[in-house]
Amino acid sequence: MEEVSLAPPWAPAQSKMMLVGLLGIAYIVCSAGLISYNNYLIDEKRFPYAVTMVFIHSCFCSVFSCFLYRVKPSLFPSLSDPTRRVTIDANLILTGCLPVALFFSAQLVLSNAAYLHSSVAFLQMMKEGNVVLVYVFSLIACLEKFSWRSVGLLACVVVATTMTIHGELHFSFTGFAMQGCSQVFECVKIVLQAMLLSNACRKLDPLTYVMIVMPLCAIIIGLGLCVLVAFPHENFMVPSFAQVQQWWPHLLANACTAFALNVVVAAFVKHSSAVAFILVGIMKDAAIVFSSLLLFTEVISAVQMVGFILQLATIMVYSMVKTFPVRFEAGLVAGLRSFVTGEGSVKDKAQSQYGSTGDGLSKC
Numbered sequence: 001m002e003e004v005s006l007a008p009p010w011a012p013a014q015s016k017m018m019l020v021g022l023l024g025i026a027y028i029v030c031s032a033g034l035i036s037y038n039n040y041l042i043d044e045k046r047f048p049y050a051v052t053m054v055f056i057h058s059c060f061c062s063v064f065s066c067f068l069y070r071v072k073p074s075l076f077p078s079l080s081d082p083t084r085r086v087t088i089d090a091n092l093i094l095t096g097c098l099p100v101a102l103f104f105s106a107q108l109v110l111s112n113a114a115y116l117h118s119s120v121a122f123l124q125m126m127k128e129g130n131v132v133l134v135y136v137f138s139l140i141a142c143l144e145k146f147s148w149r150s151v152g153l154l155a156c157v158v159v160a161t162t163m164t165i166h167g168e169l170h171f172s173f174t175g176f177a178m179q180g181c182s183q184v185f186e187c188v189k190i191v192l193q194a195m196l197l198s199n200a201c202r203k204l205d206p207l208t209y210v211m212i213v214m215p216l217c218a219i220i221i222g223l224g225l226c227v228l229v230a231f232p233h234e235n236f237m238v239p240s241f242a243q244v245q246q247w248w249p250h251l252l253a254n255a256c257t258a259f260a261l262n263v264v265v266a267a268f269v270k271h272s273s274a275v276a277f278i279l280v281g282i283m284k285d286a287a288i289v290f291s292s293l294l295l296f297t298e299v300i301s302a303v304q305m306v307g308f309i310l311q312l313a314t315i316m317v318y319s320m321v322k323t324f325p326v327r328f329e330a331g332l333v334a335g336l337r338s339f340v341t342g343e344g345s346v347k348d349k350a351q352s353q354y355g356s357t358g359d360g361l362s363k364c
Contacts, residue, residue, distance in 0.1 A: 016271070023268040024280040030261040032287045035120060036295055037254050042115040047247045049239045050112035051225055053254070054105070058218035060255035061262060065211035068263075075266075078208040086204055088212065101216035103189035109221065110182035113235060117175030118168075120292035121300050124285060125164035126179050128311040131318060132157055133187035141191050149332075153318040160314060163307030169299060174235070206266035282316050 041047045073080035079088075086092070114123055132154045138144035165176070193209075204212070228238050244251070268280070289308060292298050300308075321328050321335065328335030 020268070020271055023264060023271060024283075026264045027261075027268050027280055028284045028287050030257060030264050031284050032291045034254070034257045034261055035124070035288050036291055037257060038112055039115045039120045039292070039296065041247070041250055041254060042112055044116070047239065047243065047250070048116055049237055049243075050115075051109050051221060051228060051236050052239055052244070053251065054108045054112055055218060055221040055225060056251050057108070057255050057258045058105075058214050058221055060252075061210060061259050062215040062218055064259050065207060065214065065262075068207070069211060076205060076208045076211065078203070078205045084203075084205075086208070093212070093216075097212050098216055100189055100192045101213050102220055103185045103192065104213065105217045105220045105224070107182050107185040107189060108217070109224070109236070110178045110185065114175045114178040114182065116235075117172040118179065119170065119298045120296065121289045121298050121304075122164070122168050123175070123179050124288045124292070125304065125308050125311065126161065126176075127183065128164075128285065128308070128315060129157060129161040130183055130187055130190075131315055132161075133183060134190050137187050137191045138194070141195065143191065143194060149321065149328075150318065153314055153321070156314040157311060157318070160307045160310035164304045164311070167301040167303030167307060169301055178235075207263070210262050210266075279316070281319075282312050286312060 038053070041053065042050055047053065069076050069079065077084045078086045111123070135144060135150060135154055139146060144150075165171075225238060228236055232238070289300075293300065317332065317336070320339070321332070324335070327338045
């Protein structure tokens with residue numbers, strides 16, 4: 001006798017929506033939590049050693065990604081799935097992963113060191129300008145096609161970002177310079193990463209990518225630490241062993257948060273839609289700024305607030321245009337209206353892809 005399912009027909013869809021919702025919340029909490037935790041630790045009175053903290057992150061993520069692979073290989077289809085397996089050879093490491101790791105390491109160190117000089121809210125507002133840099137570098141690398149519509153939207157992002165910088169009440173040129181250099185390195189890394197992950201012969205899943213790149217980052221940053229021990233620099237000091245012992249519980253918890261963010265991002269990308277990824281990314285950026293206002297009592301000006309809202313709105317529209325170009329063939333207004341009315345969803349299934357908005361692996 002055939003078994004009859006008692007579950008209602010909408011149950012699978014409801015379960016998937018709940019899963020995506022939980023993963024979206026976890027993504028926002030982990031990302032905002034990690035940045036807030038980094039800002040708390042990297043303080044003159046606590047552990048102002050950005051290079052050492054990033055080195056600990058890299059080592060921890062390397063070890064635990066390998067552990068996760070041993071426990072559940074199916075999470076790493078690029079290594080475990082015969083149909084999707086990627087050959088990990090010297091060519092892939094040296095020409096693909098090593099350049100990414102080099103820029104990624106520089107980005108993480110500088111972005112964390114900037115917390116000593118500028119507020120989380122200001123640095124996050126600066127990061128919103130990454131979308132402009134990524135577009136420019138992608139044009140240079142022939143990964144993007146020139147579009148006047150994109151240029152117009154990105155010009156709005158530039159104006160909004162300029163407003164957030166001009167409106168900063170406690171401007172620090174050192175923090176601004178560190179964050180600016182960090183963003184340049186991050187955007188170069190994103191373009192190189194896109195070239196690596198989009199190559200049909202080298203397509204890596206997110207967790208395999210983490211397991212390969214993070215050990216390279218640990219080696220690069222470890223060599224940097226050796227140089228800093230021999231030639232100290234006032235902006236990149238190295239802690240004593242006693243200071244690491246004093247703060248190791250916080251450093252361990254911080255590294256766990258960084259690794260959890262990598263896993264949550266990989267799971268969210270796997271189960272969510274492109275629209276969900278864009279919207280949650282916008283919510284995450286807003287959560288980071290507002291959590292800094294609540295937790296660290298930072299103050300932002302009215303000009304910055306207007307600029308930040310304009311940044312988020314413009315980046316959301318730009319992301320929608322990049323992800324669903326068919327919907328916007330008749331113009332921006334018609335495209336946005338289609339999301340409200342539900343038109344064009346059939347075409348989306350054939351064309352929808354995730355875009356990159358500058359989000360690092362661990363967003364440290």
